[in-house]
Amino acid sequence: MSMLDVILKGTWQTLYMVFFSTLIAVVLGFIPAVILTLTAEDGLKPNRIVYGILDVIVNVFRSFPFIILMVIVIPVTRVIAGKSIGTTAAIVPLTIYAIPFIARVFENALRETDAGVIEAAKSFGATDLQIITKVYFKESVPRLLNGIVLLIINMVGASAMAGTLGGGGLGDIAIRKGYQAYDISYLVVTSIVLIVIVQLVQGIGNVIYKKKA
Template identity: 55%
Template structure:
């Protein structure tokens, strides 16, 4: 396959599928990860509402999902994916394992960002009579926002890598192009083109993330 055929036939739909999987997954996983992180931070021994049992159980669950190799997670979740999406093939079906794989990772990133907030600010807010909800959203989240943006940028780049692996099981996207039309068809040009496109996409996302971080900071 020559470059013109690649650009006109394979690349556009693959890019759309990759962006769709990446950004829908990021949104859903970030929402889930945010609430998981809040619970983990609040229930720590020095948190606003210490609860060792909840913190330990939730921490174990998060760590268990984080430790799963993504390819194994995709296969293990096929029955659940079929139940939720009605199929286990395609970019929409891939959102299920992608979200399950990304949410714990994002949760730990956000947890780390929140936990780094100066404890003096939290104590000051308490002394002014702020409620726990106000402390979480108006102090902790506000102070941690630049770090959270950095973390989510890192997560987006990781999710792009996940979508490439999801392509191996028929999810579509750039990973599927690289495997099906490049590796399996022994077409090194397609492989090289696709890798270059993925690198460019990652670089663009990193630059945008850095700009947003500086703006918020």
């Protein structure tokens, strides 16, 4: 297999891991983000106990370096994916790693909503659900999109680390064919491809942000 074929395969595997882990994390991470926003001191339903517990959980999972988390959740990965190594299996720890990260980012984005707009919605008799969907969410769209872009970039880096433990992708190629086989060309090419991916994601994110802002 030529270097081009190897790099193309690794790039596809990396994009596959990043896409699905990001998609799942965004969906699941939005739930704790909303709960944290609502139960905060300045939220619609202040609750110190609920906020405190969820806040600790998010912080604990955010504290684990991805490489350690990937090892810790191997039993969970086996249950969900049926195996502990491979590109599909790597999506499990990547998602677990991403959920608390994006939950915190989304919480911060939602809580930056102008308090005056929220009070105005309350005065018009808007329900909590309407305030969440039509005020918090609508006002935070640019910030939420910016958070997703940040998550994708982090996932590109994490997916590269996943390659060191059999996750496949560009990280796996860099380790096996670059570092272990002493072929500097693979290290250079994989690094360039990862940089290009990050730049493209950031560029597209900037364009979308300007349109939504």
